[in-house]
Amino acid sequence: MNRPMELDIWGGDWGLPSIDLHCLEVMAYAKFSAVPLQTHVTNNPFCTPNGSLPVFKHGKKKINGFSEIAAYLREKNFSADFGLTPKQCAESVAFSHLLSERLHPALQYVWWVDRKNYLELSRPWYAKSLPFPYNYYYPGRYERDAKKIMETLYEVCWDDPVVETGVHAEAEKCLTALSIRLGEEEFFFGSHPSTLDATVYAYLAPLLKAPFLNAALQNHLKACSNLVRFVVRISQRYFASTLQEYEAHKTSQQKPKEDSENYFPNKRRNQFLAALVATVAMTGYAFSTGLIEVSSKEEVKMEDELDEQIDESVFDHSSNEGE
């Protein structure tokens, strides 16, 4: 089989190759096991088998989901876990379940349920990335899904303060456990990255890099300095090109950003145009409804003047009648 292995993914930002947990997990795993993988940023989960990204394609085969993809790659003799003992594999399974039980709800909360983050970060990001009709549908759907998760897990309404405290407490415990487990090692099992490293990286990298407005959990992660170093290490070693591109992009963008302070380049012109349009519209309206009658008054005045002239000159009575 010489056909290329392909992966459809969500796009990246903030120096990450993808901002989506599951895409990132597969991409990191592929890097660690040296799979020659071509990635395509589609940003469109509509035409996929399960309605979610990433989609792995190899020839006619299309696979969804990390464990299935990892199993398929293992069949093809690509795996990041060949050097692990059975006990380490068991530990890797256990820790990945720890992440999915404790950290996953928290990430869903931070991305979609938290009002500030949702309105200012996640919804705009996804709405901008998705192609036209879908951008009206998917952000709202993800928000509803996340709220449903909160309501089912905590059995109270999603905006109850209990949910937020509960979710954060669980996630913080989980981060602390990970931080202790990693210690000062380079990767979780020695000097080579494994499946667990891919999973942990996928969970932590977006949480660390995304510019959240409500950053309680992000700050907790930043306090675990060895986890931060771990994320940076993997980003630098395995996704160096994305990181460099982003850095270059950022420095080149910084200058114009400073003077306009916003993302709108022609702010002044737009403001002027808007004011002009508004004025024209309002004046037009005023004219049409008869609030202002400039021209007709002038005509009236002129008529009056004419009348007066005529009155003065010819008809003395009529001017008295008009008054």
Place this chain on the structure above:
Amino acid sequence: MPSVLLTESLAVELGAREPWPVDVKLFQPYDVEQILLPDNANCLAVQAYLKMCGLHFQIENRSNAEFMSPSGRVPFIKCGAFVVSELDPIIAFVGTKGVSLTNDLDNTQKADMRAYMSLINTVLVNAELYVTWCDPTTLNEVTKPRYGSVFPWPLNHIQCWQKRTQVLKKLSILGWAQKSLDEVYSEIESCCNALSQRLEDQKYFFGDRPTELDGLVFGHLFTILTTPLPNNRFAGIVRGYSNLIELCKTVERMYFDRSVPEPST
């Protein structure tokens, strides 16, 4: 879960000075005719944990234990002024009394233990719920008659339906409801495999002394092994791991031998 944080903080503030009272009661459904596989596993895990700590308690069977519990899940303990439900909060609560099984462990081991407990909570618990509420044979032959046994006629169907909707909702957001029975069995297989690899041929998971992980594993595996179900593949998978069976036997011998016919008042 709301009760978790509340009880944690309250217990720290108020309960710390009080010793373990004598009249602690553990409430659970009737284990012969009513209790279901997942509930039974949780109750047994808590019992095992308390026994491992050497704390005295009395089991109270109530048909409405589920509705008495502050979190809506069984079992729960009543200790003085406190009502605490489920294993994790109970461990935290017992910890405030100065009793803990993990004092000898270092931080890495504690992190490890937390991870394996998560593994059981995500895989075994959901698999138990799936088999109990989603597998049509088990649902009709075991779950419905047992769960409805304590309610009069129209109510037994309504309660069953309500509980099933609730469980299905939970399983579907966790991605379990879409799985087939075979996928569920393979999940159980990989979970048991991981546990077995971790245990190797030690007596308990962390050397010679039991921890809450041992209690949790015992609660689930022992229940799976001893609960008669129409489809017995679940127990069959567990039986394939001899060291896990050995662990169950050890815990049963050490902590449950004399107290199996616990009198319920």
